[in-house]
Amino acid sequence: xxxxxxxxxxxxxxxxxxxxxxxxxxxxxxxxxxxxxxxxxxxxxxxxxxxxxxxxxxxxxxxxxxxxxxxxxxxxxxxxxxxxxxxxxxxxxxxxxxxxxxxxxxxxxxxxxxxxxxxxxxxxxxxxxxxxxxxxxxxxxxxxxxxxxxxxxxxxxxxxxxxxxxxxxxxxxxxxxxxxxxxxxxxxxxxxxxxxxxxxxxxxxxxxxxxxxxxxxxxxxxxxxxxxxxxxxxxxxxxxxxxxxxxxxxxxxxxxxxxxxxxxxxxxxxxxxxxxxx
Numbered sequence: 169x170x171x172x173x174x175x176x177x178x179x180x181x182x183x184x185x186x187x188x189x190x191x192x193x194x195x196x197x198x199x200x201x202x203x204x205x206x207x208x209x210x211x212x213x214x215x216x217x218x219x220x221x222x223x224x225x226x227x228x229x230x231x232x233x234x235x236x237x238x239x240x241x242x243x244x245x246x247x248x249x250x251x252x253x254x255x256x257x258x259x260x261x262x263x264x265x266x267x268x269x270x271x272x273x274x275x276x277x278x279x280x281x282x283x284x285x286x287x288x289x290x291x292x293x294x295x296x297x298x299x300x301x302x303x304x305x306x307x308x309x310x311x312x313x314x315x316x317x318x319x320x321x322x323x324x325x326x327x328x329x330x331x332x333x334x335x336x337x338x339x340x341x342x343x344x345x346x347x348x349x350x351x352x353x354x355x356x357x358x359x360x361x362x363x364x365x366x367x368x369x370x371x372x373x374x375x376x377x378x379x380x381x382x383x384x385x386x387x388x389x390x391x392x393x394x395x396x397x398x399x400x401x402x403x404x405x406x407x408x409x410x411x412x413x414x415x416x417x418x419x420x421x422x423x424x425x426x427x428x429x430x431x432x433x434x435x436x437x438x439x440x441x442x443x444x445x446x
Contacts, residue, residue, distance in 0.1 A: 172201050173315070176234030178227055178249060179241030180204040180215055183266060186294040187238055188219055190322035193296060205230035228256050236315065239265040239275070243436055246270050250278030257281045262312040264319060268339055269436025272305045272332055282307025285316045288338045291346050293323035300326045301338035336437065340429035348425065353378065 175197050177184045188204065191197040199220035205227045206212060212223035224230050231237050231253050241249050246267045257263060257279050264285040265275045276284045287302035300320045304313060320326040329335070353374055360370030385395060400406040413419075 173197065173235045174201055174203065174233055175319070176203045176205065176230045176237045178205050178231065178237060178239050178253075179245070180206050180211060180223075181240065181242070182291070183289065183293065184238070184240035185215065186289070186291075186298075186323060187240060187266075187319070188215065188221060190293065190296060191319065192219060194322035196318050196322050203230045203233060227252055231256055231261075232258065234258070235261055236319065237261055237263045238319070239263065239267055241267060243267055243269050246274075247278070250275065253279055255280050262308065262315060264316055268343065269336075269433055271437055272303070274437075276305055276307070283312055284308070285312075286332060286335055287316075287320055288335050288343045289320070289323050290343050296322070296324055298324035299342050300324065301329055301335060301342065302326060303329050303332050303335060336430055336433040339433040340426045344426075344429045348422070349378075 175191060177187055180188065184204065184206075188202055191202060192199060200222070202219070202221040204212060204215050204221055204223045205225065207225060209225060212225065215221060216223045227249065235258070237253075237257060239246070239249065261281070262283050262285065263275060263279060263281055264287060265272075266287050266289055267275075268288070270286070272284050272286045275286070276282060282305060284305040285302055285308060286304075287300050289298045289300040292298040293300065300323055302316065302320055304316070308316070317326060317328070327338075329338075356374045356377075357367065357370045360373060361367050363370075365373070385392065388395060396410075400410060
């Protein structure tokens with residue numbers, strides 16, 4: 169009887185749970201094939217009860233039994249976790265890291281293990297609607313690459329890149345992207361309330377406008393600029409609104425904020441701590 173793949177999730181927080189849920193939802197793994205390890209006993213008890221998986225507070229115990237080890241810890245804890253797991257990863261295992269800023273070199277050398285995938289998902293992965301950009305070390309086999317694609321595909325869409333430098337770019341664009349969208353939503357909802365709508369009505373109008381716009385974009389498969397021009401009549405309300413957005417530097421602010429996130433991702437990779445905003 170063929171041995172079933174064992175998946176070990178180190179750091180079962182929000183994204184760790186998203187991975188667990190995705191693996192089960194997409195039938196990549198059964199609950200009995202998943203082990204979660206972390207220091208929060210209450211969280212482990214919840215995961216064990218809710219998903220029917222195995223849980224342990226001991227990282228080494230979990231990792232030593234895994235065929236796929238998924239690192240989902242906070243960037244501030246990764247060095248401690250790597251040190252504790254060094255030389256403890258099974259030789260044939262695949263390591264998948266979603267830790268922001270930690271390079272393949274950092275993970276591989278920290279664990280003393282050659283087969284490493286670095287990935288950057290985003291929070292919609294929690295409902296299977298995420299987008300994950302990923303790449304591999306030279307030590308990842310073709311079969312392991314296919315396995316990684318199945319794991320990351322369980323979170324939504326996945327995009328493989330040959331060069332690791334794109335991971336920091338993805339962190340800034342799609343990884344942090346939901347935060348930009350939610351801020352935009354929040355501003356639109358507040359504007360609706362200022363106009364006189366009840367907040368629930370303003371929320372409904374904004375959410376469906378965003379949802380419908382994205383679905384329309386997918387349906388039309390046209391350039392965003394062309395779709396924008398479709399709704400912008402000369403001298404009309406949309407033209408007036410866009411004039412003020414451009415005058416306020418909206419496009420530039422978005423571009424600069426994404427660049428700032430990219431630079432911060434690279435700083436995290438270099439081990440730099442937080443800085444005070446100027």
